[in-house]
Each structure stands twice: as structure tokens, then as C-alpha cells.
Amino acid sequence: MALKYYDSPFHVTHDEETASKMVMKMDLSIMLSRLIESKQWTQAQAAEHLGVKQSRISDLVNAKIEKFTIDALFDMLDKLGFQVSWDMPTLQKATVLITTKTAQ
Numbered sequence: 001m002a003l004k005y006y007d008s009p010f011h012v013t014h015d016e017e018t019a020s021k022m023v024m025k026m027d028l029s030i031m032l033s034r035l036i037e038s039k040q041w042t043q044a045q046a047a048e049h050l051g052v053k054q055s056r057i058s059d060l061v062n063a064k065i066e067k068f069t070i071d072a073l074f075d076m077l078d079k080l081g082f083q084v085s086w087d088m089p090t091l092q093k094a095t096v097l098i099t100t101k102t103a104q
Contacts, residue, residue: 025065028073031098033061035080050076 036046036057043057050057059067060076074084083101088094 021070022065025068025070025073026063028070028077029060029063029065029068032073032076032080036061050079052076 039046041049043054043061046057047054056067077084077098081101082098085097085099086094087097
């Protein structure tokens with residue numbers, strides 16, 4: 001039997017569209033968790049800065065991505081001083097870029 005390779009673990013058990021969204025949410029949650037850690041915030045402090053309950057931060061750092069929408073994760077990045085931009089040079093290619101607001 002030939003080995004089958006997947007783009008991510010999510011692609012093993014989900015359809016392409018769902019798996020791709022899950023990958024994006026996981027990447028965003030990792031970024032947010034690392035930003036919170038770099039600021040040395042407690043979950044309560046992070047919740048206060050991000051305008052959410054502490055339990056939401058717990059869900060975030062414990063990778064419970066099913067509890068978040070991509071919009072909610074982008075909102076948290078915005079509150080941490082990041083900006084999300086979109087570039088679509090062709091109908092077949094698009095790029096999402098996340099930068100600090102002061103970098104532009």
C-alpha cells in the first residue's frame with residue numbers, strides 16, 4: 001500500500017475547505033498565544049487587554065480552535081496592534097498579510 005501524505009492533520013479527517021480553515025485558525029491561535037506569552041501576561045491580564053473573558057484565553061492557549069471564528073481571532077490581533085491586509089493579484093491567488101500597524 002502506498003503512503004498518503006496530507007497537508008495537515010486536519011486534512012486527514014475533514015474535507016479540504018474545512019481543513020484549510022482549521023489550519024488558519026490554528027496558526028492564528030499559535031500566533032496569539034505566543035504574543036500573550038511574550039508579553040508575560042496572565043490569562044486574566046490577556047483577557048482584559050483583549051476585551052474577552054479569561055475562559056476565552058484559556059480556550060485559545062489550549063488550542064480549542066473550534067470555539068473561535070477567524071473573525072474573532074483577527075479581532076484579537078487588532079487589539080494587539082496588528083493589521084490584516086489582503087492582496088489578490090489574480091483570481092487564482094490571494095495572500096493574507098498580518099503586520100503591526102506601525103510597520104505600514
